[in-house]
Amino acid sequence: xxxxxxxxxxxxxxxxxxxxxxxxxxxxxxxxxxxxxxxxxxxxxxxxxxxxxxxxxxxxxxxxxxxxxxxxxxxxxxxxxxxxxxxxxxxxxxxxxxxxxxxxxxxxxxxxxxxxxxxxxxxxxxxxxxxxxxxxxxxxxxxxxxxxxxxxxxxxxxxxxxxxxxxxxxxxxxxxxxxxxxxxxxxxxxxxxxxxxxxxxxxxxxxxxxxxxxxxxxxxxxxxxxxxxxxxxxxxxxxxxxxxxxxxxxxxxxxxxxxxxxxxxxxxxxxxxxxxxxxxxxxxxxxxxxxxxxxxxxxxxxxxxxxxxxxxxxxxxxxxxxxxxxxxxxxxxxxxxxxxxxxxxxxxxxxxxxxxxxxxxxxxxxxxxxxxxxxxxxxxxxxxxxxxxxxxxxxxxxxxxxxxxxxxxxxxxxxxxxxxxxxx
Numbered sequence: 001x002x003x004x005x006x007x008x009x010x011x012x013x014x015x016x017x018x019x020x021x022x023x024x025x026x027x028x029x030x031x032x033x034x035x036x037x038x039x040x041x042x043x044x045x046x047x048x049x050x051x052x053x054x055x056x057x058x059x060x061x062x063x064x065x066x067x068x069x070x071x072x073x074x075x076x077x078x079x080x081x082x083x084x085x086x087x088x089x090x091x092x093x094x095x096x097x098x099x100x101x102x103x104x105x106x107x108x109x110x111x112x113x114x115x116x117x118x119x120x121x122x123x124x125x126x127x128x129x130x131x132x133x134x135x136x137x138x139x140x141x142x143x144x145x146x147x148x149x150x151x152x153x154x155x156x157x158x159x160x161x162x163x164x165x166x167x168x169x170x171x172x173x174x175x176x177x178x179x180x181x182x183x184x185x186x187x188x189x190x191x192x193x194x195x196x197x198x199x200x201x202x203x204x205x206x207x208x209x210x211x212x213x214x215x216x217x218x219x220x221x222x223x224x225x226x227x228x229x230x231x232x233x234x235x236x237x238x239x240x241x242x243x244x245x246x247x248x249x250x251x252x253x254x255x256x257x258x259x260x261x262x263x264x265x266x267x268x269x270x271x272x273x274x275x276x277x278x279x280x281x282x283x284x285x286x287x288x289x290x291x292x293x294x295x296x297x298x299x300x301x302x303x304x305x306x307x308x309x310x311x312x313x314x315x316x317x318x319x320x321x322x323x324x325x326x327x328x329x330x331x332x333x334x335x336x337x338x339x340x341x342x343x344x345x346x347x348x349x350x351x352x353x354x355x356x357x358x359x360x361x362x363x364x365x366x367x368x369x370x371x372x373x374x375x376x377x378x379x380x381x382x383x384x385x386x387x388x389x390x391x392x393x394x395x396x397x398x399x400x401x402x403x404x405x406x407x408x409x410x411x412x413x414x415x416x417x418x419x420x421x422x423x424x
Contacts (some may be wrong), residue, residue: 007178009064010170013162022351022409028116028132029173030351030407032164035133036157037354040149044126047357049154058159064175068160072152074144082152082162085139088176090131096127098182102189113244116148116168131175195392208331228261251299255290284308285326288317312397324389328400331383335368348408362412371408378415380408390415 024030040046052058052072059071059079066088071079089097100123101107110117116131124131140146140153149157163170169179177185207232240246281289287307291314294300304314320328337346345366352361363374369382387404388411405411 007180009062012061012063014056014059014061015159015162018054018158018162020352020405020414022156023050023053023307024165025405025410026116026165027406028121028168029161029165030354031132032171033157033161033354034350035135035138036149036154037210037264039136039138040154042148045146045149046154047153047155048151048275049149050158052151052155053158056281058155061156061159061163063163063170063173068156070156070159071266072155074152080152082156083141083246084153084156085134085141086137086174087368088174093129094185096338097124097129097131099188100124100127102186108186108190111168114167114169116171121192131171145241168248175379203250204272224265225261228257245298245302247296247298248302249287251290251294251296256373258293279324285329288314288321288329291318305306316397316399323400324404327385328381328389328404331369331389332400335370336384337368351407351409355410373412380411380415382408390414 005205022032037043037046052075056072059073062069067083067085069081069083072082073079101111101120103234104119104123107117107120107123110120121131128138138149138157142150144150144152146153153175160170169182172182173179243377284307287303290304291300291307294303298309300314306310307314307317309317317329320332324331347365348371352364362370362376362378365374366372371381372379379393379398381389381390381391383389383404387406388408389404390401391398392401392409392415393399402411402414405414
């Protein structure tokens, strides 16, 4: 993606035409677009910019302190140079930002993972440092002569949102610090100072490691088996004890072998690749987890009874579990009210407003945390962790239609392939 890089300027090659509805999928990318859409005096120019960016009319984007630049092709293919300016942080503000970043290890870890944690932005704002642009902070200039945002500068902003989704360091470069200089400054703050006269004189390194080859090297870690092992075969001749269901025992033994294989594989992976363990489940949730791979009818019926469901409802619950575990199951079962002031509803409608043109925008009916498209078997649900889950109506039931998304427009767009079965 990057065509030219220094620590003071980065140039990104032209991106292909945008796919899907939304341009920004991260919350910080959406905040960038809000700064454009809320401040632009002419909403028609914003829509024109969105169409130009979606069509791939924005050329290579140059990002440097205080400015982004690109050549944007008009509808008649006339090129225009578009610039968008954003004020740099002062040296004092950068010092405060670096201090608060090293105060919380999670802040630095998130940045290194190319994420902009909300707590970092909130802590910075509390210290008088606005990382994300606000109303009127994005100052446009274009050779087409427009004095406010035109279609060319708006298209550049939409393209910038896609770049920010992938790397928040691009925003920090606009604010005045390149990635390498920023990381060097953070490393200098986290380095442990060397204390003089901190103990007795050390041992010469050559002497200490002279006998280092006496000990054998560690063996190469054993590769885990590709598939779980087969569970032990039950004695078919001995009758089962009273209250013991042989079918259920066979299923639990097979599931235990699968879980043992998963734990072994997770243990041998690098720490950063490990997934969180499933703990603290209720009996009903664990029954759904066990039913994911169940094929025997008797086992499914027993698990359905244990989860408090009928087999059909259990099938829907297992689909939710496969998409997101206990969190997705909670979204399937729980209906709750996000807030009483309507802020969540307002943010959701604002996101949908920016993702669709007026003549294409769906009409939503909100009930608690559930937003149903009027006249269509489509719904999105808000989880308690702030993610949005797509649903569609099948056979008279609302069923999960895909994984969660941070943006309600993205979640709603993922339901477009749903069948057109009318709602009952």
